[in-house]
Amino acid sequence: MEKVIDVIKTSRRNFIKLMDGLSLDTLNEVPTGFNNNLVWHLGHLVASQQILCYQFANQKPLIEEKYILKYKNGTRPEAYIDQEEFNILKNYFTTLIDQLEKDLSTNLFDNYNSYVSPTYGIEIRNITDVVKYVSFHEGFHLGYATAIRRLVRK
Template identity: 25%
Template sequence: MEQTIFQHMQIVRGITERSIQQIPEELADYIPTGFTNNIRWNFGHIAYIQEKLVFGVADEKMTLPKAYEGFFSAGTKPSSWIGNAPTLAEISDELTAQKQRIVDSLPGNLHKRLPEPFTNKAGITFHTLGETFLFSFYHEALHMETIKRIYRATKN
């Protein structure tokens, strides 16, 4: 079963990696009416939350640049950014490197209990690394759908 989970992660992240490569940098910061964030924020948020759900909640070292928290953590938004956010190419590189770190460190650890239960903003409580890792697929897919909707709105 573990092999299937990691294959699924490769599929989900592969979709994200292909998508970020197709978005022109000049469209990354547009926020259409009805949205709070832009495409850049959503891709960066995927990277930041994945890092938190896989490494942070397990008290492991988070290796994304520290600035990602200020730009992309839950509750942040581009209108509050101070400084220059990473480019799409930089975020893409981080997503790819993150995938490899997960492949290198997570196998055999999905049943590992978290140092303390983690409750997300939706009120869901997780007790194991596998639970947070599996939830991250759902989270990534939600934001990929938002990216698609923003991209469609930029074309109109």
């Protein structure tokens, strides 16, 4: 499990580097042919990790409900994300994986509800499965974010 957490942390560092130096306007830009922008992808990864790891284990997510609702699967950017919200999301993104790592050493996730990803059809039965899935999911979105960055920098 430790290696998977390291992969997620590395992916998150790369995601943050991808956004470094970009203006808030650029982070909010949705390129032609895409449904989302860079800051939405950031929020989506935060919300997804909280839903998958905590909510499906009958635990209260560590972020405000408004972020779950705004960035969960099936959402799109509805409004301009300001600097304050971007900073909050970035902080969550860089700190909550450490909290997950700590929580994995407890029995917090023993009551996990099985879940099948509607997008990929992958069955998630327990916290080990979900951490592996989060790693896959974050890599997928890092790929999209990389493509978006190339387009918005032109």
